[in-house]
Amino acid sequence: MPSQEVGLPIPNIPHAVSVTLPTWEANIAYEEGEHWVTSKMSSGYPRFYIHSSIRQLCRKLEAKYGREGEECLVFPSYKVAKRCREFLKSHFEGKIRILQLSTPEPVSDSDKSIQVGATFGVVFFPKSLFPLAKSYWQHSGEVVSSRMGEYILKSLFTGPKSKTKQELQAQKIQSRSPSIRASRSSASGCFNDDLETEFDTFIEQKFGRVLDLKFANEAKRALRRRICGKVDKSCNQIEEIEKSKRGKYLSESDVYLFPSGMASIFYAHHALFNILPAGKSVCFGFPYVDTLNILKKFGPGVIFLGLGDDSSLLQLEKDLEEGLKIMALFCECPSNPLLKTPNLKKIKELGEKYDFAIVVDETVGNFINIHVLPYADMVASSLTKVFSGDSNVLAGSLVLNPLSRYYAKLKKFFNTNYEDLFWDEDALWLERNSRDFVERVHKVDNTSEKVVNLLLSNPKISKVYYPSVSPSRHHYDMIKTQDGGYGGLISFVFHKPSDAIKFFNSVDLYKGPSLGTNFSLACPYSILAHYQELDEIEQWGVDRNLIRISIGLEEPEDLLQVLEKSLEQ
Known part of the structure; x- marks a missing residue:
């Protein structure tokens, strides 16, 4: 069942990209910085919430390289750190320093499975500038991921990680993979059907959940090809x-x-x-x-x-x-x-x-x-x-x-x-x-249409926002693919704000930021994204009590039952 505990990661894993804000009141308290919510936050969307491993890395770097009165923030390259410095200097005339550091390169082939040389940038600035530096992190999205931060922290401050017996066995399994070998010799260009099938299964996970860093470049190539193969279908529609x-x-x-x-x-x-x-x-x-x-x-x-x-x-x-x-x-x-x-x-x-x-x-x-x-x-x-x-x-x-x-x-x-x-x-x-992106999209599309119909038929709801019921549907249909649907994001507004609060507080779904998750995810969008400008956004048609739901992979009947129960509150 979805957790209703404030501040818990969604899903409850170390590198989750969402966080539980289970009530209307918790969302407002989060935006207002109230201690009863902020003190419980163990996760958050990574551009807004700096992961604990990255915070710990920054403290270590400050202790080793910092000067009195300075804080720092890490970025994934020296160039990005320079862009951050330029942004800070556009608001501040004092001294801002950049340090470039690297983790050790792998020495042997076996090391390449668990070790990678990472060069990154560190921006040191007066403590008073931290909110401004964090705004660059948030707006630009040029962030160090929680996994990268964790790796750098271990590599530079806790010593190299030794391979476990499990990891060594996984490495042997993956090195034997016929699809891995095929990926190394395949020609460049977009996927044809055979290549797509091959790449969709190429990094075999036959042994637990171990990932071999040696195959990262091939994984990236597979991702680019996967994206290319889908997007290119639109290119083929050009006259x-x-x-x-x-x-x-x-x-x-x-x-x-x-x-x-x-x-x-x-x-x-x-x-x-x-x-x-x-x-x-x-x-x-x-x-x-x-x-x-x-x-x-x-x-x-x-x-x-x-x-x-x-x-x-x-x-x-x-x-x-x-x-x-x-x-x-x-x-x-x-x-x-x-x-x-x-x-x-x-x-x-x-x-x-x-x-x-x-x-x-x-x-x-x-x-x-x-x-x-x-x-x-x-x-x-x-x-x-x-x-x-x-x-x-x-x-x-x-x-x-x-x-x-x-x-x-x-x-x-x-x-x-x-x-x-x-x-x-x-x-x-x-x-x-x-790998199963296509199948998931179609399932989400089908379920979303059912949810839209449910919301449209409910007398408590004044407006439903969805591409298939929008005045701009004809523009969507012009670009819709032959087998495409209308997506998994739905927004709606109640006639009475009190009904919106009752619905949100009672609905048995995961509740937090983000969208497109395999589980349905709800949030009071205007409160969460625009709390400081609720009057301003109404001129653009965005109601302050708008609720947004991202539809997941639940069985449609189960999801509809959950929504119906809360609509009856």
Whole structure:
């Protein structure tokens, strides 16, 4: 049964990416920093809550390398640490130091199974700047994962880890794997059906839950190919005349992995800022909070079109006709939490006419349900969500459209500047988690439609937000794949706020941040994501008492029964 204990990880494992906030009151208390909640927090979403292993690592680094009055924060590379320093210096004129450190490289082949050389950056700053440094961590998503922090801590401060008998046996099993051997010799390019089947099973887990770091690069290649194989289906929908313009197809080399979904959006903005004339970007539609923060706090600023509807697009077109210059347009498809779908076809037409780039975050729709690549220059996704499902790894991806008019410039920039910051052990976990991604998506889609019908029929509920019942459905249907559904995210509002509180407090589901988990997950979204701006968000149609549910893999009848029981409260 879902735990209702405040602060417990969801799931209850060391590297969980969600945390239990089981009541309306607990969510408010968390936002207000009340001790009865914050003192019990043993976990949290990794961009907002710094994992205990990372905090412990920072304390060790401060003791060894710090100066009086300093704190530090670790980042996955020296370049990222420099970006953090630049951000801090834009707000502070004092001294900020960076230290680059590395863990020992493996010496022998057997060491490669449990050891990897990791080079990372440490930013030292006055203690008063910690909230600002943490805001860079949160907004950029360029974070050290809890597994990476744990590894560095053990490697630098508790000595090398010895292989257990179990790990040695697992290594022998994996080295014999025919799919591992095949992966080393297969040609590059997108999956065909045979390759996809091969890679979907290639890191065999025949011996417990041991992961062999020696195969991390192959796991990453499998992930890029898996993403490429799914996204490329959208590329294949492009008219033949468009294909012939470039004569290129999406390949695994156009898929880039990141330590979080937000890092992929941040890096998309960073890349465009470096290859295009500097200018404001448009945030089209009410987005997840840190997408807007990135556009606000990094670069020349943002034009926020929060309604994200056809009228907003007409006004943008008018402003562009009158001389408005923008660098890029960022949007979600569909948006979180209102599940609106932008008119991507029209946005693409405007982008071509007025020369701005288009970045689409398809996390909520996911690339099994929708194909947005033909309408975007870059497609970002949080792999933490339904692609992983298990709520135990943070990851993101960014796909370059090879038919984009900016492709050559983007490719040159990525070839020169992109760093693989995705921690090896996280890659191994994600590869395994995502093998049944397609089947899970279809099950979630089917269950979600049943839940939507239940909510629509309940007289206590005033509004249901879901792509299939949205006024923007025709825009969603334009990009929906042949076998795709409408996703697993549903938001709704009660007529009476008191009914929302009663429902949330009584519903027997996991309750915390995140979405796309294999278990259904609920939260009072506005309270959790926008508590300090509840009046402001209402102008964009976001009700302060909105509840969001991410549908999981429970049997539909069981989930419907749980929801019906709470709706009767």
